[in-house]
Amino acid sequence: MRRRLRIVHVGPDALADxxxxxxxxxxxxxxxxYHRAMGDPETYLGTLLGRPGALHLAVRVPHSGLVAIGHVMPDGDRAEVALLVQDGWQNQGLGTRLLRRLACESRRLGWAELYGLVLPxxxxxxAxxxxxxxAADHVTEHGVTTVQVATSGLGTVCGTRCADAIRAFGAVRR
Ligand SMILES: CC(C)(COP(=O)(O)OP(=O)(O)OC[C@H]1O[C@@H](n2cnc3c(N)ncnc32)[C@H](O)[C@@H]1OP(=O)(O)O)[C@@H](O)C(=O)NCCC(=O)NCCS
Structure with a gap:
């Protein structure tokens, strides 16, 4: 089954999925x-997928559709990372694989810092x-923890294959 998983770029045209x-x-x-009740996903996902400069990667499984999605969203000279893995697919390594790919592409795009917002x-x-x-900085305020890492330190999370891909794409700006 694992070999049939594919990580794909998605955008506004994948809204229904x-x-x-x-x-x-x-x-x-x-x-x-999301750390709050969000209501009907159709009302907010179009905006999220259409956000200028954002990167969205998803895990697609034959006959199951998309089972996980990750985003990198520019925020000044850093970017926010967010992950969502469907319940039945959690704890099988998909979040880790998505984070690796997102880290790899973030370095290629030149973002110096990534942060994620998680519940305390x-x-x-x-993990x-x-x-x-x-080295990750953790700051908890108003019931949400911000976890921040420098993309320059993400090489080993990123892995050798990603490092090769970065070199192939050219210089990392920061
Ligand atoms: C958080 C989330 C992205 C993790 O993705 P995942 O595919 O479930 O996680 P993985 O299978 O890649 O496991 C990640 C690590 O967490 C560990 N882990 C799993 N459950 C755990 C638990 N209850 N406590 C501590 N560690 C745990 C795993 O063992 C793994 O570490 P390892 O590789 O050293 O074994 C996913 O569960 C999710 O979408 N949760 C809901 C949304 C969310 O919280 N998003 C994050 C904020 S944006």
Whole structure:
């Protein structure tokens, strides 16, 4: 099954598939992602997928559609990373694989810092970062923890294949 997973770029034309992914997620998973009740995903995902300069990668599985999605969203000279894995597909390494690819492409695009917003006590993101030699800053304010890493430190999370891809695409600006 794992060999049939594909990580694909998605954009506004994938709106229906991304909406369907959100509708298959539990309220708890959506709360963990957005930290608030979001209502009908059709009302906000078009804006998210159309956000200028943003990068969206998803995991596609034959006969199951999209089962996970990750975003990198520019915010000044850094960028926010967000991940969503469908409940039945969690804890199988998909979030880690998406983060690696997003880190790889972020470095290629020249973002110096990435940050993610997680609920306090969320240990899976920290577990992912422990795979690399990455020093992460954690700041908790108003019930949300910001986890920030320098993309220059993401090389080992990114992995050799990504590092090769970065070299192939050219210089990293920062
Ligand atoms: C958080 C999330 C992205 C992680 O993706 P995932 O595919 O489920 O995670 P992975 O399978 O890649 O596992 C990541 C690590 O967390 C560890 N982990 C899993 N469950 C854990 C738990 N309850 N406590 C501590 N670590 C845990 C895994 O063992 C793995 O570490 P390892 O590789 O050292 O074994 C996913 O669960 C998700 O979408 N959750 C809801 C939305 C969310 O919280 N998004 C993050 C904020 S934007």
């Amino acid at each position: 991304v909406v369907a992914l959100h509708r298959r997620c539990s309220a708890y998973t959506l709360w963990s992602r 006590g969320e240990r899976r993101i920290s 992912m970062l422990r795979h690399g030699d990455v």
